[in-house]
Amino acid sequence: MRHITRKNIRLIILTLLGFVCFWALRSSGMKAEPFFQIGALRIPSSTKSGILxxxxxxxxxxxxxxxxKIGFRIGLGMNIIATVYLLFTMIMSHSIVSMPGMVTNIVSIVTLLTIYSFYSRLSVSNMTDYITKQGNRRSYVKEINEHIEAKKSFTLAYIELEDFKHTNDVYGIQTGDYLIKKTAEKISSILDKKDKMFRITGSKLAILFEPGESPEERLKSVIMSDTIIVPSDDGKTEITCTVNLGAGLVYSHPPYNYTKTASSILRNAETALAATRNLADHKICIFNENMQNTDEKQREAEFLVKEALIHKYFYLVYQPQFTTDDKKLRGFETLIRCRKPDCSIVSPVEFIPAAERSNLIMKIDDFVLQTAMTEFKPVLENDENDIIISINISAKTMSSRDFISRLTKILEETQFPPEKLELEITEYSFSESMETTISNIKQLRDLGVKIALDDFGTGYTSIKTLMTLPINLLKIDKSLIDDIETSQSMRDVVDSVIYMGHVMNCEVISEGVEKEAQLDILREHKCDFIQGFVWGKPIDFEDAKNMCSQEEFGI
Structure with missing residues (x-):
């Protein structure tokens, strides 16, 4: 009986009650007595029939x-049986005594039809997406929960239309709606009659596959780049849009436990979908338990970041930067650390990647900016040296449209001199939204803020693009420095990077310098600055403040 849902149990109970009432009504109609007795109370038989x-x-x-749907069929069937029985009784008895019952049944039939018609229209409205004419999220939850409760096997595919937000931003919402509609039509072509599609969010669709032909094989025919011609708003021009799809698959089979819900299955499918973003083609990924562990770690890391921001677990350390020739202090790179209430230190490696996969990284960036500028503002007022405070900025922050206004507000609140602030970005920043990122960089330079390109030599941004950007500093990645003592080819690469930086009118700093031999080679190749354990490890603010007052550091 475990495959019977609670709803079906209610239907069975109501149906049995209905037949009991019908049997009692039929029995009372077969008796000729005009009254029936309950103790001293005499009740007309017609009253009993009316109650029933x-x-x-x-x-x-x-x-x-x-x-x-099912209730309407059962109710209508019972009503018709009762009506036919009353009509037969009236004909056989040549009496209209049962006429009130006939009227009641006819009214019941009209009521059932009216309610059914209302529910039909309401169901279509509440369960259907306006754009795709497929099911919506409410419909998805209903269908999946029914499958789980009935212990049915099924497969869920979660499909994402990539770059959908960019399309909406550039071409408008109507173009985005047209794309998602055409995408749904394309996916519909691979579905069987029993399969169902739902639009979960703006750019994401879910497909409920019933057992049958492999969903993975069917999806391969639609999960590929395609171009769609979209009519423009004015109707005079056409827009060619490239459509890229990815799909995360979850195979669900009985037995189910209490943790299986429509939301948990969708979350698993979304986890698999996220893994497809690293695939070159046929972006289909099947969920497994290892992914679930990764997803749980992601949620744990996000929870840690939220707790750290609220309860101030985060603090900053500063790694000094020096001129290569004479070891003069250039400034400090700001690094974030996390100390939990039990005094255990959480490495940034554990929470920064998770924060970068969510919007929490922007809150971390704001915290670092606010804290570093607040701490160093008094130091810079009394410092005769030209100290630079360098702060890493994530790709999401640099590509956000409101970043400049947020930074300007922090500068005004802290009264920090913008010419003493340097923001470090990576080449990956340009992959988020190149237009917005480049615009933000130019606005930052107009404010007087310096820009450093971090991890230079490991990215894929075109040299032509880099040449057009107002960058002050190039940072050579540590991975290029590690082998310069033993590898002539690596020394040549580093020499080329330094030369390229100078051609771009940028100063060059090498990070991760740990040995005197590495330092000598960088000095020989005219690298302007260095940072690393060879001359200075990350230190707390008090030590950094004291270092600012030093005149000599010795070589």
Missing amino acids: SGILSLIYILLIFTDY
């Missing part, structure tokens, strides 16, 4: 409220 007819009408309504 009223209860039957209520049962019909409860049936349709329980399940407007």
Whole structure:
């Protein structure tokens, strides 16, 4: 009986009650007595029949409220049987005594039809997405929960239309709606009659596959780059859009436990979908338990970041930067650390990647900017040296449209001199939204803020693009420095990077310098600055403040 849902149990109980009432109504109609006795109380038989007819009408309504499709069929069937029986009784007895019951049944039939019609229209409206004419998220939850409760096997595919937000931003919402509609039509071509599609969010669709042909094989025919011609708003021009899809698959089979819900299955599918973003083609990924562990770690890391921001677990350390020739202090790179209440230190490696996969990284960036500028503002007022405070900025922050206004607000609140601030970005920043990122960089330079390109030599941004950017500093990645003592080819690469930086009118700093031999080679190749353990490890603010007052550091 475990495969019977609670809704079906309610339908069975109401149906049995209906037949009991019908049997009692039929039995009372077969007796000729005009009255029946309950103790000293004499009640007309017609009153009893009216009560039973009223209860039957209520049962019909409860049936349709329980399940407007199945309940309607059961209620209508019972009503028709009762009506036919009353009509037969009237004909055989040549009496119209049962006429009130006939009227009641006819009214019940009209009521059932009215409620059914209302529910049909309401169901279409509440369960259907306006753009794709497929099911919406409410419909998805209903269908999946019914499959789980009934212990049915199924497969869920979660499909994302990539770059959808960019399309909406550039071409408008109507173009985005047209794309998602055409994409849904394309996916519909691979579905069987029993399969169902749902639009979960703006750019994401879910498909419920019933057992049958491999969903993975069917999806391969649609998960590929395609171009769609979209009519413009004015109707005079056409827009060619490239459509890229990715799909995360979850195979669900009985037995199910209490943790399986529509939301948990969708979350697993979304985890698999996220893994497809690293695939070159046929972006289909099947969920497995290892992914679930990764997803749980992601949520744990996000929770840690939220707690750290609220309860101030985060603090900053500063790694000094020096001129290569004479070891003069250039400034400090700001690094974030996390100390939990039990005094254990959480490495940035554990929470920064998770924060970068969510919007929490922007809150971390704001915290670092606010804290570093607040701490160093008094130091810079009394410092005769030209100290630079360098702060790493994530790709999401640099590509956000409101970043300049947020930074300007922090500068005004802290009264920090913008010419003493340097923001470090990576080449990956240009992959988020190149237009917005480049615009933000130019606005930052107009404010007087310096720009450093971090991890230079490991990215894929074109040299032509880099040449057009107002960058002050190039940072050579540590991975290029590690082998310069033993590898002539690596020394040549580093020499080329330094030369390229100078051609771009940038100063060059090498990070991760740990040995005197590495330092000598960088000095020989005219690298302007260095940072690393060879001359200075990350230190707390008090030590950094004291270092600012030093005049000599010795070589």
